[in-house]
Amino acid sequence: MEKRILTTKFKKPRTTKEQKRRNRKGSLSYRKKNYAICVITQVDPRFTALEWKEILLGMGIQPRKTKIQGRILHFAMYNNEQQQQVDNMLDPNRIFTTQHYGQLHFQQQRPHPNYLTITSSSTYQTMTRYSNRDQINKRRH
Secondary structure (H helix, E strand, C coil), X not given: CCCEECCCCCCCCEEHHHHHHHHHHHHHHHHHHHCCCEEEEECCCCCCHHHXXXXXXXXXXXXXXXXXECCEEEEECCCXXXXXXXXXXXCCCCCCCHXXXXXXXXXXXXXXXXXXXXXXXXXXXXXXXXXXXXHHHHHHC
């Protein structure tokens, strides 16, 4: 015998199977409404979710929901006016491109002032070590 869930006094109680179906239908329709007003743009695949969310918030864009599928970024808006403003703000040739990714990561990872001298000396040392090993190996053969 199936357990019945009492909803109100006047309606017959639902079975657990009926209740699950009702919940599934409700959540599916709610998810469809989330992306009814949506802005779609292409993204360089190296951008992480945290990075593009920070960029959007920095531009003053607060999306309702965001998701990424492959190289395409979808973000849902609350109303049509907001969608039009965001469409005007986002230039697909400037934002979330490979050049944009390079600019962001170059700004974040400034090299140490002595970076060139450190790497050049360590490279020289490693080259001399390997060249010495090669010379030793050549003498053995």
